[in-house]
Amino acid sequence: MKKIVSYILFALILISTNTVSAQSVVTITGGKMIDNRTLVPLRSIFEELGATVIWNQNTKTISATKDTTNISLKLGTKTAVINGQSVSIDVPAQIRNGTTLVPLRFISEALGANVKWDNKTLTATIEQNNKTISVKVEIPKQEGNRNFLNITDAEIKEAIQEGNKGIYHLHDIRKKYIVPVASDGFGLKYYQPIVNINTPYLTVLSVAALKTNKNETLSFSEAKKWVDIYKQSKSIDFTIETYGNSIDVIFNPINIVLKQGDNYIYPSSTTSLGVQRTTSWPNDPSYNENHTSFFPTNKIDTNQNATLILKMPDNTLITYNVVFSNYK
Structure with a gap:
């Protein structure tokens, strides 16, 4: 009889606990x-x-x-x-x-x-x-038909002013251009790749910061030329930093695609700066490599969000949320 009473009390406690838990979710x-x-x-x-x-x-x-x-x-x-x-x-x-x-x-x-x-x-x-x-x-929807490729003169001047604040300020700004991860894909040999999106605004800001580091100043006319160079490339580029514990891991090719709605957009070209030792070498991760993939602008609608998909050498898929309206 005592056992039955104990079971009943235990059941009531569980019910009570579940009820309180359900009521406390807001x-x-x-x-x-x-x-x-x-x-x-x-x-x-x-x-x-x-x-x-x-x-x-x-x-x-x-x-x-x-x-x-x-x-x-x-x-x-x-x-x-x-x-x-x-x-x-x-x-x-x-x-x-x-x-x-x-x-x-x-x-x-x-x-x-x-x-x-x-x-x-x-x-x-x-x-x-x-x-x-x-x-x-x-994620706030983009208003109007804003396209960061159509940078205004006011935005160019603003980018120059921001770049004149120096190289450390540039590092802080670049953090805002890191594309957020949508799903992690960790394997035994791989570290989470870091993806950055590049824009004409960030290009001008970066050149201005590098010039400031040499005690030089980027003029407005020079900045306009850098914007023209970006536009003439007719592409939006993403930089992918990969890390690994051996050169073999880094040398393996990376497959990358941009998915927008039902469309899959492939890069027109991909370049690499080659494998380098990290500052933590010989500790993990020992090596890294910077890849840049160029996606054709005529196939991308910057008024819509997209998903960047990386296929790692072991077939692990890692995805990133690309919200074009977040970037200048």
Whole structure:
């Protein structure tokens, strides 16, 4: 009889636990993917996690309090203050459609919540105590018929000014041109390749930065020539950095294709800078190689998203989300 009672109690506990778990899952919309960064609604998430949020219109500052944690964050800055300590954030807090958005990682840093990101479903999950918050993230659609190949004179001048800030600033900018991974494909011999997209804007910025490093200045007329060179190539190029622990692995060919809708677009050509030792040699990864694949512009619609597919030597497929509207 005692065993039966114990089983019943155990079953009731399970039912009760499942019920509480189901009731504690909250779905929030309004997340955005901006410049390859996942931004989520601050107020909605903070309040669901039990924090009190106050907005100061005069100073454009958000203040939040939960238990013994005090948070202050000003719009447009990359620094927040948590319990008197300054904390750097990747992307400044910003308002989109009346909603204050912050980087997903900031939620973890500010309130100690566990955060997860599912790139396939574009869903962020935030967990703390018995509360689970699911945030739906959307990639903003490109407005109008914007094509980064049609760079304006104002954008050329802006690229020159950004490049004049130096080579270290260029490295920071190039991070924004890293194409995000859609699905990981790790094997015993391979490391995740890094993919960058190149544009006329980034080309001008890069040349200006390199000239600044030599105490020279890129003129507007020179910048226009670099833009013309890019356009005359009639291609959009992607740089793929591959890594491995042996020269044999790196030397194997890489198959790459761009999928847009039902269309498969193949590169018109692919070049390589050859195999080089990494700075970590002889430790892993020991070698790397830079490949550049050129895709014909007349077959690509930059108003639509695309998927870049890499087929590794062991037939592993790795995919990347290409959102052309994210790039200048």
